[in-house]
Amino acid sequence: MASDQPIRLGMLGFGTVGQAVARALQRRAHEIATRTGRAIVLHRVAVREPAKPRPVALDGLHVHRSPLEVVEQPDVDLLIEVMGGEEPAASAIRRALELGKPVVTANKVVMARRGPELLGMARRRGVPLLFEAAVGGAVPIIRPVQESLASDRILALLGIVNGTTNFILTEMTDAGAAFEAALQEAQRRGYAEADPSADVSGLDAACKLSVLASLAFDRWVPLDRLDVRGLEGITARDVQYAGELGLAVKLLAFSRLRDDAIEAWVGPALLPRRHPLAQVRGVNNAIWLVTEAAGELMFYGPGAGGDPTAAAVLGDVMDAVRRHAARLPTDSRNGSWPVAGVEWEPARMVEPGGALARFYLRLQVLDRPGVLAATADIFGRHGVSIESVIQKGRGEDPVDLVFVTHEAPLAAVERVAAQVRELPVVAWTGPLVRVVGGA
Ligand SMILES: NC(=O)c1ccc[n+]([C@@H]2O[C@H](COP(=O)([O-])OP(=O)(O)OC[C@H]3O[C@@H](n4cnc5c(N)ncnc54)[C@H](OP(=O)(O)O)[C@@H]3O)[C@@H](O)[C@H]2O)c1
Incomplete structure (x- = not known):
């Protein structure tokens, strides 16, 4: 990227987010150039159906059907991926990083399924891979977690x-x-x-x-x-x-x-x-x-919408351009996970059944004497204590019976729900819902 030349973007996808990015680049060209010290222009795009009518036209852009073709072009300095889905998005991002091109993506599927691999590649190549828009749309959360709260x-x-x-x-x-x-x-x-x-x-x-x-x-x-x-x-x-x-x-x-x-x-x-x-x-x-x-x-x-998401995407683009201009090496705070040079280990997870919470469970029961005692007895046998009970719809049959438990492991409450379901007086049980106090 010669410093007097505009940065030329290749963008994969020209749907809701892609079109909003194109609009914002035109509308806010002056602010973007002033704040990054470089003009940034959209140069090439990939779409599935080039002939499809769109609210924002593709006029003046080089249009491709193949995402990889866009990535490979020597006149593409930086890649925006707003196609969605795991493939071909992940392969295109990977190739861009191999070629030393910074990448900005809004794609949570790619980051959740392929994040370790792609961020590892970005770290090794010293190229930014930024993804603020992938979580929370316009809400800044990736950068605060990685940088402000570092x-x-x-x-x-x-x-x-x-x-x-x-x-x-x-x-x-x-x-x-x-x-x-x-x-x-x-x-x-x-x-x-x-x-x-x-x-x-x-x-x-x-x-x-x-x-x-x-x-x-x-x-x-x-x-x-x-x-x-x-x-x-x-x-x-x-x-x-x-x-x-x-x-x-x-x-x-x-x-x-x-x-x-x-x-x-x-x-x-x-x-x-x-x-x-x-x-x-x-x-x-x-x-x-x-x-x-x-x-x-x-x-x-x-958390969504073309214009808000495009603002997050372009914020990342500007960040990548500034970093590249300053020739900063990519490190753990540069979009990579989490410590520079350290390969990322899967976390030790609490088994789902061991997760503790209070639970809400709604049953429909036949309105007979002793039903409440029979159900409450099952909770007791599994060591799950009841915080409150609501019984509704007297005179109807079946009636709603709602339990809220004290904190208990999910597995124990699931056993309770399974046994309660077997009682002849229970007509229906709803899903288990956690009750979250503060944090
Ligand atoms: N929409 C939001 O509010 C929002 C918010 C946050 C994050 N995101 C993320 O942003 C990404 C894009 O979302 P979107 O709502 O803009 O999607 P979209 O409206 O469905 O647009 C997808 C674009 O990608 C193109 N495309 C898809 N597969 C392709 C392929 N194999 N080859 C070439 N082009 C392909 C489509 O081409 P055609 O136009 O020819 O069909 C279309 O232009 C997703 O990862 C999404 O999760 C979206």
Whole structure:
């Protein structure tokens, strides 16, 4: 990159985020050039269907079908990857790093599944690989964890990192909507994909948790070691009972350090309504950190959307350009995981069954004398103590019976739920939902 020449970008993908990047590069060209000391221009793009009509036209750009072809061009100085998915994105990023080209990606799937390999390559080659937009969209969280809090020790993190499910739960809470109706509303507004399974199942949040927890705890927290549950089975009634208990339902990504092992899960959880995360509404995201020195911190804002995400992508581009210009070597704070020169070991994980929490469990039982005692007896036999019970719908059959337990290992509460389900008086049991106090 000669210093009087503009930086020429190759961009893989020209969809929601890619088009917003192109728009922002034009609109804010002056600020971007002033703040980096270099003009930055979009030069080549890869898309699947070049002829497709788009709100932002591809005019003036070299358009390719092959991502690798863009990477290989000698006139591409820096690569932006906003295609999504594991492949061909990971291979293209790898090749760019091999060629010594800085890479900026918004792709949580690539960072969760291939992060160790790609960041290792970036570190060895001394080339930045930056991914602020991959977690929390526009919400700055990667850089604060890696840089601002570098001297601190993160003890726990709780995140609302999936805007679609947060929108659904907000609709269920505010309007008393059923899950399906809330999902349809999210799709109508463009917040949910036609196939919403990655959001609803918790997989999208799990990818983000894997990346964030790895950075927070300085060791690799593999995606396939997370306990991942989705919103399936959560009903408007659960949202209503949670409200009666002074709690709000959220899809949480949770991780904490316990005796030098990592406990990490994604799932529906009940939070006290006064907790700042409980106030996060609609498609917004928020990440709550508990640290040794700084205490409690919350990072909040739009977790998705073209323009917000493009702002995070371009912030990374500008950072990479500044670093490259200064010829700084890439080190652990340069987008790599976590300690310079040290290869990354998988974390010792708390087995999911050993994870401790309070739990909410809703049953539908036949309204007969002795049902409460028979169910409570099963809890007792497994050493799970009950904090509160709500019995609803007297006169109806079946009636709702809601238990909230004291803190107990997941495995014990799962055994309770399995045995309770076998009782002849129990017509139905809902999913186990954790109750999270503070951190
Ligand atoms: N949208 C958001 O709010 C948001 C927020 C944070 C992070 N992200 C991440 O940003 C990335 C992009 O998201 P998006 O919403 O912009 O996706 P999108 O609208 O679906 O756009 C994807 C783009 O990539 C192109 N593409 C996909 N596979 C390709 C392939 N094999 N070869 C060439 N081009 C290919 C598509 O080409 P065609 O246009 O021809 O189909 C399209 O232009 C994803 O990793 C996503 O997770 C998105």
